[in-house]
Amino acid sequence: MNGADRLCEELLANDIDVCFANPGTSEMHFVAALDRKPRMRCVLGLFEGVVTAAADGYARMADKPAATLLHLGPGLANGLANLHNAKRASTPMINVVGDHATYHLRHDAPLTSDIESLARPMSQWVHRIERAEDVGRDTAAAYEAAMSLPGVATLILPADAAWGEIPETPVARTMLPPRTPVDEDAMRQSVEAIRSGRRTALLLTGKALRADALETAARIADATGVRLIAQMSNGRIERGAGRVPIGTVPYPVDIALDALKDIDCLIMIGAQLPVAFFAYPGKPGRLVPDQCEVIQLATRASDLKEVLSRLSFELGVKRDAPVTVSQPCTDWETLLDGDLTEDAISVAVAQFMPEGAIICNESLTSARRFFGLSHRSAPHDFLSLTGGAIGIGIPLAVGAAVACPDRKVIGLQADGSGMYTVQALWTQARENLDVVTIVFANRKYAILQGEMRAVGATEFGRNAQRMLNIDDPALDWVSMAKGMGVEAARATTVREFVDLLKSAMAQRGPFLIEAVI
Structure with a gap:
């Protein structure tokens, strides 16, 4: 066997059986090894940003890593924006980057680059394999890092380490170290803060936002009066009817400051201190008051469900106490026919999405009402843009659909x-993924127009308009989708949209609705 064979066997031994790939010459031995492992599902992306976002979406839903395969430094660089998002979501991923053979690097060939320096800002762990004999050990270390941090582990695979022959030896599953133990001092401070009667909030992220963990958090809230808040950037929330509703830190800085102004103590469970996405003249960056006490009860490396259970126990909360959950909506807003609007789209999707749907949201401004409406929708998972680097939505849905082939995936897409990763539609078609993509076709960068106003620039001249509008020429999403093998249709009225949405919910396979607003 060779090093590439060993890498595949290590991945499979740890139940990593999906590889999202865009390979090149240096990775051909790894491609050949993948070909010898029929258990490994290989999914091709036509751009590296598709590959990294798809691996992110897969891991958020599968609760285990996928592997990626990228070509040298430039290929890695093409995928960095969505690796940034994955890092912010604490997504476990083994990011395999091929490199020249070790002895070829001295020639400074055209594609030679400093892969480590490119990878490090967007990865929690980076390592270069030196020899074929090291592949097994180093792949196991990458898996341990991806799962324990959790996060993006980038493994650099030189071509000669891939093709080098090694003895065939048994491969065993990698044993993971115990989770970070509870900080007893932080637990004591948290219990004291909650019992003090001060206005206290729990800020949650990661697996603390799963349905069972939210029930534990809700019992704490009901018994003590603490407030529950989800971190603005989080990978996945289980929500909908029958589940505990929870709001997030708002994106607009003024609304966020107002929402958090009354908190005396913030207890962070896997979360980070809430800060504004950007600096604005005359406005603070920290979103909680300066006098607010902040307690870091758990990091993302902790078992967040166990931390909540322990906090509940220390507070004397009954484990079987009933919790308040969202009730199914029976009085949805009437959708009157007429020109299609952003709000009508949000209402329709919230009303007609099926149970078990997975929402991939990259329409921050146009779908702003959806999150508030959908807590009474059918039970679903909500996946959001975490790191703020746009271009995640369509391929995020690819990964979610690969992880959960029996569930409908709905992309809310600006x-x-x-347009950053439109190539992901081709992968949806090739893999016949059950994804409905709803494009909010307002033909402008609406969020940037809002940001211009937020910094005090309220007059849009010709140059500003040409940088913030994408209507000349107008994008034809129906033609683009069909050109990549995805069935598509355009809606300009409420009735047209509702009819298309109902039809798309009733069939399997990829479908795109261009919603002109």
């Missing part, structure tokens, strides 16, 4: 950000 048109501007959708």
